[in-house]
Amino acid sequence: MSVFSLLVPLGLLGLIGIAVLIIIYIIRPNYQQKVVSSTFVWKMSLRYKKRRLPTNKLRNILIIICQILILAIMAFILSRPVMLLKTELFEDEAIVILDASASMRTIDDNGTMRFERAINEIVDLSYDIERKGGYMSVIYAGETSEYFRKRCTAAEMDEMRADLKDIISGDTYVWGYGGSDIEGALTKSEQVLALNPEAKVYVYTDKTYGYLPDDIILANVTAPSEEWNAAILDAKATREDNFYYVSVDVACYGRAESVNIKVDVQGPNGTILQNVFSYETVQDIEDGQVLTVVFKVKSEDGEEMSDKDGVGRVYVPIDEAKRAYSFKTILVSLDVDDSLELDNSFSIYGGERPTIKIQYFSLLPNPFFQGALGAIKRYYSDIGLWNIEYKEIKQGTTDYALDGFDFYIFEHYVPEELPTDGVTFLVDPQGSPRDGGYRVVNGVNYGSRRQTLSAENIDSPLLKDIDAEHLWITQMMRLADVDDSYDVILSNGNDPVFLAKNNKDEQVAILAFSLHYSNFALTNEFSLLFANILDYYFPMTITKNVFEVGEETTVNARGEFLNVSGYKMNKTIEEFPSTIKFDIVGTYTLTQTTYLGGKTVEETVYVKMPEEECDIWAQDDGLNSPYRFVEERSQINDLLLYFAIGLVALLFIEWILHLMESI
Numbered sequence: 001m002s003v004f005s006l007l008v009p010l011g012l013l014g015l016i017g018i019a020v021l022i023i024i025y026i027i028r029p030n031y032q033q034k035v036v037s038s039t040f041v042w043k044m045s046l047r048y049k050k051r052r053l054p055t056n057k058l059r060n061i062l063i064i065i066c067q068i069l070i071l072a073i074m075a076f077i078l079s080r081p082v083m084l085l086k087t088e089l090f091e092d093e094a095i096v097i098l099d100a101s102a103s104m105r106t107i108d109d110n111g112t113m114r115f116e117r118a119i120n121e122i123v124d125l126s127y128d129i130e131r132k133g134g135y136m137s138v139i140y141a142g143e144t145s146e147y148f149r150k151r152c153t154a155a156e157m158d159e160m161r162a163d164l165k166d167i168i169s170g171d172t173y174v175w176g177y178g179g180s181d182i183e184g185a186l187t188k189s190e191q192v193l194a195l196n197p198e199a200k201v202y203v204y205t206d207k208t209y210g211y212l213p214d215d216i217i218l219a220n221v222t223a224p225s226e227e228w229n230a231a232i233l234d235a236k237a238t239r240e241d242n243f244y245y246v247s248v249d250v251a252c253y254g255r256a257e258s259v260n261i262k263v264d265v266q267g268p269n270g271t272i273l274q275n276v277f278s279y280e281t282v283q284d285i286e287d288g289q290v291l292t293v294v295f296k297v298k299s300e301d302g303e304e305m306s307d308k309d310g311v312g313r314v315y316v317p318i319d320e321a322k323r324a325y326s327f328k329t330i331l332v333s334l335d336v337d338d339s340l341e342l343d344n345s346f347s348i349y350g351g352e353r354p355t356i357k358i359q360y361f362s363l364l365p366n367p368f369f370q371g372a373l374g375a376i377k378r379y380y381s382d383i384g385l386w387n388i389e390y391k392e393i394k395q396g397t398t399d400y401a402l403d404g405f406d407f408y409i410f411e412h413y414v415p416e417e418l419p420t421d422g423v424t425f426l427v428d429p430q431g432s433p434r435d436g437g438y439r440v441v442n443g444v445n446y447g448s449r450r451q452t453l454s455a456e457n458i459d460s461p462l463l464k465d466i467d468a469e470h471l472w473i474t475q476m477m478r479l480a481d482v483d484d485s486y487d488v489i490l491s492n493g494n495d496p497v498f499l500a501k502n503n504k505d506e507q508v509a510i511l512a513f514s515l516h517y518s519n520f521a522l523t524n525e526f527s528l529l530f531a532n533i534l535d536y537y538f539p540m541t542i543t544k545n546v547f548e549v550g551e552e553t554t555v556n557a558r559g560e561f562l563n564v565s566g567y568k569m570n571k572t573i574e575e576f577p578s579t580i581k582f583d584i585v586g587t588y589t590l591t592q593t594t595y596l597g598g599k600t601v602e603e604t605v606y607v608k609m610p611e612e613e614c615d616i617w618a619q620d621d622g623l624n625s626p627y628r629f630v631e632e633r634s635q636i637n638d639l640l641l642y643f644a645i646g647l648v649a650l651l652f653i654e655w656i657l658h659l660m661e662s663i
Contacts, residue, residue, distance in 0.1 A: 004639075006079040014075030018068050025064065059657050066654040073647045081639040092134030093151075093196045095189045096122050099205035100142040100173070101180035102549070102585075102613035106206065106339045108223040115176060116168060117221040118204040123161050125202070130154045135199075137192050138164070143178040143550040143583070145185035151192060174568060177342070177584045178549035179610050180205070186216075186626045197628040211622030222617075228254030230336045231343040231614035233290065236546070237330055237351060239384055243323045244351065245296040248332050252285040253615045259285050260335035263295055267328030267352075277322040283314060288615075297323055327351030329604075343614050347587055347606040350545035353380075353387040354601065356538060361393040361400040362411035362427075368521035369411065372530050379531070385540065406538070406597075412514065421597030423507040423537045428514040429477060437483030437501070438510070444495075445475045451492040460489050462500060462509075462532045466525045473497065475517035479510070486510075500536075504560065504595040507537055539576075541590055547607050552581045558601070559592040566607075582607040 006012070104115040122138065129136045138148040138160065149160045167173050182203065189201055204219045212218055233249040246263050265277040279295045291312050298317040330348035338344070360369060370392070377388035393400045402408075402419045411427040418424045418433050431440050450472040455463055468490055478495050482488075485506070490498035500509040515521040520529075539556040547553060554577050555562060562573045564580060566588035571580070582588060582605075590603045612618060 005082055006076075008078065008080045011078030011080065012075055014078050015072060017071040017075070021064075021067055021071060059660060063654060063657045066650050066657065070647060070650045070654065073643050073650065077640060077643050077647070081643060083639055092129060092132040093192070093199035094125060094129050094134070094136050095192050095199050095201045096125065096136065096138045097141055097145075097182060097185040097189065097201070097203045097205075098122065098138060098148070099180045099182065099203070099207070100140055100167075100175040101206075102177050102342060102609050103206055103340070103616045103618070104180075104221075105176045105342055106222075106227050106229065106616045108226040108339065113168075114206045114221045114223075118219070119164050119168065121219060121221065122164060122202075122204060126152075126157050126161055130157045135196070136160070137189075137199075139185040139188055140167075140173065140175075141180045141182050141185040142173070142175055143181065145181040145188055147188065151195075174583050177609065179613060182207075183624060186624060189626045190628075193626055193628050201626060203623070206616065208617075208619045209622050210619060213623060213625035215625055215628070216623060227339040227616060228252070228257070229340045229343070229614060229616045230257060230259050230285070230334050230338045231340070231609075232332055232334060232346040233343075233611045233614060234546075234608070235330075235332045235346040235348055237327070237348050243297075243325050244327065245294065246279070246330060246332070246348070247292055247294045248346075249290055249292050250283070250285060250334070251290040251614060252287055253617055254287065254339070256284070256286045257336065257338075258282055261293055262333050262335060264331045264333075265322070265324050265327050266331060268322075268324035269326055270352075273328050277324060279316065279318050279322070281316045324351070326353075340614075340616060342585055343609045346608060348545070349587075349604040349606060350384065353384060354603075355387045355389055356407060356534065357389045357391070357405045358407040358409065359391050359393065359401060359405040360409045360411075361398075361413065362395075362409075363413050364411070365392065365395050366411060366515055366521075368515050368526065369409065372521075372527050375527050376530050376534070380534075386534070386538070407534075418506075418508065423509070423533075423596070425509045425511070425533065427511045429510060429512065437485060437506075437508075438479045438499075439481045441478045441480045443475065444478050447474065450474055451476075453490045453492060453497060456488045456491050456496070460487065460500075461536050462489050462498075462529070464532050464535075465528050466532070470523065471518065471520055471525060473513045473518040473520075476513035479512055502537060507596060509533060509537075541592065541601070541603050542605060545603075545605050547582050547605060548610050549582060549585060549607055550610070551607075552579055554579055555590065557592045558594045560595065561592065563591045565589050565591070585609050 098118060100115070104113065104118065106114050126136055133154055135151045135153060136157065137150050137152065140146055140148040148163070152160045167175055182205065186201070192199055200217060201215060202217045202219055204221060206220065206222045208220065209218070230250065230252050233251055235246065235248045237244040237246050248261060248263070250259060250261060252259065260282050261280065263279040267273040267275060268277050281293060283291060283293060285291050289312065291314060294313065294315045295318050296315060297320050328351060330351065332346040332348070334344045336344065358373065360373065362369070373388075373390050377390060380386035380388055400415070402415065402417065403421050405419070406422045407425070408419050408422055409425045409427065412430060414426055414429045414431045414433050414436075416434055418436065429440060432438055451474070453468045453471040453473065455468040457463070473492065476492070476495070476497055482496060482499065485501045485503060486499040487501060488496040488499045490496070495512075497512045498510070501507070520526050538558065541557060541562065542555050543553055555564070555573060556577050557573070560574065562576070564571045564573065567584050567586040569584070569588065573580070585607055588605050588607060590605070592601050593599065594601060
């Protein structure tokens with residue numbers, strides 16, 4: 001359909017010129033005053049009457065018409081005349097959002113996954129779009145959303161269908177372990193809707209929604225009469241009175257069932273992995289119920305071992321002989337035949353805490369060190385992070401070791417050579433070791449003139465939670481020729497009093513004063529300093545032992561690199577701290593070789609399926625409608641040239657008519 005239109009309608013004001021032209025013709029005199037003989041007048045009058053009068057009138061009328069048309073065309077030229085060719089026809093186009101969440105792994109009685117059913121239905125839709133010669137886009141909605149294919153033409157449909165079926169094998173995409181970013185996919189669909197606002201949006205999912213916009217077509221791929229799921233939502237081992245007890249959160253979705261729960265404590269109490277303490281129970285769980293099952297030694301009063309202790313909690317007594325104060329792995333499993341296997345097992349790690357061996361040697365043993373080391377040992381034992389083994393060399397002997405420990409403390413004494421397999425902490429050094437990177441000049445006694453300490457590197461992790469302004473000293477060892485590899489942490493304004501270095505060859509900290517001549521040991525800062533030193537030189541590789549799919553975490557290392565290996569993952573990290581994300585359910589091993597001592601350290605974590613994905617009948621609140629800008633498509637044909645041609649033609653005709661008038 002074509003429509004005549006003006007881009008600058010104000011140009012029509014030029015039509016006022018037509019009215020001005022008419023007024024000019026009205027008021028213009030229609031005679032000429034001449035002096036002629038009467039004979040001439042009669043001759044001219046006779047000739048005009050016989051031959052010229054009809055022609056003159058017609059010519060004058062044509063001239064007026066030409067002038068009016070000229071003014072009209074000029075007005076239209078000022079108005080920019082165009083022809084709009086309008087169409088409301090769009091190609092047949094479909095935007096498909098494919099839910100790739102973990103719950104889409106649910107299998108019906110025929111052994112078909114929801115994800116497979118979704119892909120089969122998408123393939124059928126693609127044939128329909130191909131027959132109509134339209135376009136098809138597929139947006140993959142996993143933990144994040146991305147275009148799998150964008151505006152595929154009919155010629156590209158076969159390749160797209162083949163690639164869709166390849167997803168199931170897991171070679172193209174790691175799918176079906178986490179959640180789905182449906183809302184993000186709807187936002188991405190707006191890229192195609194901007195080109196074709198009439199495209200249809202399909203969402204292939206197993207979710208239901210309380211609200212569904214009219215412009216979204218929901219394709220639910222569940223099989224309601226056949227699918228149900230028993231799931232381990234979470235499991236943990238809690239240390240109490242030096243022994244672990246196990247708690248498991250179990251749920252059922254789709255039906256009520258009797259669920260057999262098994263717990264195998266592998267490698268208990270420092271034994272080999274093949275040794276197992278096994279616990280087992282069968283519990284009736286209602287549809288939609290979450291039940292916490294606690295495997296624990298029966299208490300003396302027996303109260304907490306009643307059948308139910310509050311809503312959703314049950315205690316299962318275990319034999320006291322099967323208590324574990326350490327373990328290598330705890331494997332929790334459900335012996336059920338449900339529709340989703342991914343959440344039927346769970347592994348608990350962290351039952352064997354890494355050990356830090358500390359040696360303390362002093363010519364004059366300090367009770368402050370003994371108290372601080374005892375507090376640190378208890379603290380790290382309580383939080384389950386480190387197992388501290390502490391050895392103090394007896395006074396009066398020099399039977400200290402320079403190897404075999406992780407942390408060496410020398411007070412009022414410096415060995416000729418520093419240990420090479422661990423961290424060395426020198427307190428009130430009376431000299432310098434070979435290649436120590438500093439030189440002791442002399443001891444300085446300030447007497448009653450206390451020297452307030454100040455932080456030289458306030459951002460140092462060694463000063464975490466420490467307020468240096470409250471600390472003072474009255475005596476210290478003055479150091480000189482300090483190597484650039486040392487970082488000065490505290491000073492008395494002139495001289496360094498606490499300095500440290502941490503590189504792959506040397507890990508040394510120096511406290512250049514005795515605790516006897518300072519208030520340091522009388523404050524909380526002294527214990528905090530010890531904790532900071534351990535955190536600084538023995539950083540936690542990872543913050544915990546259980547993560548959800550898609551969860552990011554920070555990793556660190558005491559060596560040059562850290563290797564993270566697991567199902568479809570083998571990654572080497574060389575910059576620390578670094579961030580990693582686990583994409584697949586399963587066990588991952590983090591391996592490193594320490595700078596000092598070349599010790600191989602392995603830590604293991606378990607990555608579980610998100611709890612919300614275990615509910616295979618989950619209903620969300622609703623979806624947001626993607627933005628569509630609907631307007632008629634228009635094609636503009638400029639008519640200016642045609643009007644210009646008409647104007648020139650009329651001007652030529654008018655010129656001819658005026659020329660004839662003079663003949």
